[in-house]
Amino acid sequence: MKRLNHFEYHSIAMKNPNLAASLLDFLEASPTPFHAVANMASELEDAGFRKLSERESWKPKADERCYVTRGGSSIVAFSNSGPDPAEAGIRMVGAHTDSPCLKVKPRPELSKNGYFQLGVEVYGSALLNPWFDRDLSIAGNVTYMDSARQIGTTLVDFGEAVAFIPSLAIHLDGDANTNRTVNPQTHLPAILFRCDEDEKPDLRDMLLTRIRRGVAAAKPETVLDFDLCLYDTQPPRLVGMKNEFVASARLDNLLSCFIGMRSLIDGEGRQPSMLVCNDHEEVGSQSAIGAQGPFLRSVLERWCGSRERYQQTITRSMLISVDNSHGIHPNYADRHDENHGPLLNRGPVIKINYNQRYATNSLTSAIYRKLCQENDIPLQVFVSRTDLACGTTIGPLTAGEVGVQALDVGIAQFGMHSVRETCGVDDVDYLYRSLTAYYRSEQLV
Numbered sequence: 043m044k045r046l047n048h049f050e051y052h053s054i055a056m057k058n059p060n061l062a063a064s065l066l067d068f069l070e071a072s073p074t075p076f077h078a079v080a081n082m083a084s085e086l087e088d089a090g091f092r093k094l095s096e097r098e099s100w101k102p103k104a105d106e107r108c109y110v111t112r113g114g115s116s117i118v119a120f121s122n123s124g125p126d127p128a129e130a131g132i133r134m135v136g137a138h139t140d141s142p143c144l145k146v147k148p149r150p151e152l153s154k155n156g157y158f159q160l161g162v163e164v165y166g167s168a169l170l171n172p173w174f175d176r177d178l179s180i181a182g183n184v185t186y187m188d189s190a191r192q193i194g195t196t197l198v199d200f201g202e203a204v205a206f207i208p209s210l211a212i213h214l215d216g217d218a219n220t221n222r223t224v225n226p227q228t229h230l231p232a233i234l235f236r237c238d239e240d241e242k243p244d245l246r247d248m249l250l251t252r253i254r255r256g257v258a259a260a261k262p263e264t265v266l267d268f269d270l271c272l273y274d275t276q277p278p279r280l281v282g283m284k285n286e287f288v289a290s291a292r293l294d295n296l297l298s299c300f301i302g303m304r305s306l307i308d309g310e311g312r313q314p315s316m317l318v319c320n321d322h323e324e325v326g327s328q329s330a331i332g333a334q335g336p337f338l339r340s341v342l343e344r345w346c347g348s349r350e351r352y353q354q355t356i357t358r359s360m361l362i363s364v365d366n367s368h369g370i371h372p373n374y375a376d377r378h379d380e381n382h383g384p385l386l387n388r389g390p391v392i393k394i395n396y397n398q399r400y401a402t403n404s405l406t407s408a409i410y411r412k413l414c415q416e417n418d419i420p421l422q423v424f425v426s427r428t429d430l431a432c433g434t435t436i437g438p439l440t441a442g443e444v445g446v447q448a449l450d451v452g453i454a455q456f457g458m459h460s461v462r463e464t465c466g467v468d469d470v471d472y473l474y475r476s477l478t479a480y481y482r483s484e485q486l487v
Contacts, residue, residue: 058471061304062288065470066278068300069290073181073273075115075139075321076197078296082303082319083109086119089307102345107311110341114183114195115139115321116331118341119303123311128351131358131486132314132342134446135305135477136333136436137298137365138323141291142168142459144230146180146270150245158237160205160245162230162272166324170224172461173272177203178232182270184249189261196257198249198268203275205232232272274461286387286467293455293463295323298364301474309481316342323365323436333436339444360409360486361448362477363401363437366465367391367424369454382425384454387466389420390473393435393450399426401437401448409486410449410476417479419472422454451476 072078086109087093094100094110102108102122109119116139124130144162152159160180164170181199188194207230212218224230237243246265253262278290288297299319306317318341322332329335346352370383384391392407393400414421426432441448453469 058474061474062280062467062470064304065297065300066280066288066290069278069292069296072292072296073179073199074183074197074269074271076183076269077181077199078139078299079111079115079117079319080197082117082119082299083111085303086307091119096340100344101347105311112337113321113331116319116337118316118318118338119306120314120316120341120345121306121309121311122314122345124313127314127346127359128354129358130314130484131360132316132355133309133481133483133486134316134318134359134361135302135480136318136320136361136363136440137302138295138321138327138333138436139299139319140166140321140324141294141296142166142324144168144173144232144272146182146245146268146272148267151243152231153237153239153241153243156236156238158234158241158243159231160234160272162226162232164226164230165271167459169457169460170226170230171222172457173230173274174207174209176206176461177275178205178207178272179203179275180205180270181273182268184253184268184270185266186250186253186257186262187264187266189263192260193266194257194260194262196253196262198252198256198270200252201275205234205272207232276462280467281464287464288467288470289462289464291462293465294366294458295364297366297465297470298452298473301470302364302477305474305477305481308478312482313484315481318440320436327436327439333439334443336443338440342444356445358486359446360406361401361437361440361446362406362410362480363435363440363448363450364473364477365393365435365437365450365452366455366458366463367393367452368458369456369465371456377427377430379425379427382423384422384424386454386456386464387468388454389422389469390414390451390476391422391424391454393424393452395426395432395434397432398438399432399434400450401435401441402450403447406447406449410451410480413479413483414476417475419476424452424454 150160327333455465
């Protein structure tokens with residue numbers, strides 16, 4: 043992963059400066075779910091996890107740690123350690139790798155008024171206004187055919203700022219500060235460069251030039267397809283006069299993926315443990331690699347070895363679905379229930395919704411509360427205002443798919459689904475400590 047060197051860490055403001063530094067590295071190096079999974083796989087392998095292939099026969103050995111990916115953007119890692127999973131259950135943590143963004147359309151090339159632009163589709167429920175006037179780059183997954191007419195895939199990241207979406211000047215839109223709306227079809231195509239009328243730029247040609255540098259041995263000849271998005275090149279950093287906040291893109295929900303991974307690695311393999319990070323949560327999770335798909339169940343069944351052992355294991359297991367929560371915004375405090383407004387840097391947040399938008403129940407909440415009390419970790423609770431719609435997570439979907447008891451937890455943040463979000467540095471450490479204790483816990487349900 044890329045190393046950050048453009049800001050100083052002030053350890054006086056952080057309970058765990060090394061963890062915070064590693065988190066910022068991970069966020070910057072993971073502009074897409076594909077990059078996030080590749081980086082997680084690399085860290086897991088460095089920690090001794092063995093990569094498995096779903097196409098091959100496998101059964102984990104005692105005390106073995108393994109991981110498996112699907113689609114390049116979802117990953118399941120597990121530790122077959124300690125007692126028999128059918129007797130002790132599995133300590134499971136779930137998160138998602140995707141974030142709302144602007145996806146590049148299949149035929150995105152637009153030439154208008156002397157500018158070459160890319161057409162985009164809004165992925166998930168993104169806040170659109172923050173995307174204007176940003177230094178944007180392009181990253182994702184590219185599928186190509188090589189000189190032997192074999193299909194290959196590779197990651198691509200342009201890295202530098204290659205695109206931007208300019209705002210309309212206030213002189214041309216007098217109502218901009220009171221009544222501006224964003225039409226995603228007409229207002230969001232990004233400008234890449236000046237273009238004469240007789241030019242016909244082709245994004246696939248640009249991608250081919252780019253990927254030939256990284257996969258020269260395979261000799262890519264044609265770009266067949268791609269899954270690309272725009273992203274903000276402004277790097278993650280600590281903000282605030284006391285450096286007590288983290289500002290970054292994709293905190294929702296790469297922060298949870300990273301902390302879940304670090305906790306699994308540092309749990310030291312004391313108990314049967316698992317981390318599942320699914321793609322497509324922001325668009326409903328119903329896919330072959332999403333939480334409402336078969337990926338997790340498939341891995342669990344193969345690990346357990348039989349249908350009966352699977353059922354025995356699940357009844358003794360628990361899932362903590364980790365996804366960020368809405369911190370109470372001091373300028374919009376009335377958007378929160380007055381008794382359930384989480385604050386940044388005041389500890390993880392148990393998320394509750396009796397209409398099953400969150401999977402928390404009184405038992406799973408009690409188990410997590412006990413863990414936090416025993417480890418001196420502060421705790422908060424979030425309940426959405428009754429007159430506002432409540433978001434959801436992979437928690438209820440995963441619980442419904444595999445039949446596991448579940449809890450929804452997250453750390454408080456500002457600006458959810460914005461191009462740049464903010465959370466508390468101390469909460470990163472609190473979440474890490476709570477999940478590490480959970481992975482080490484001897485008794486669950």
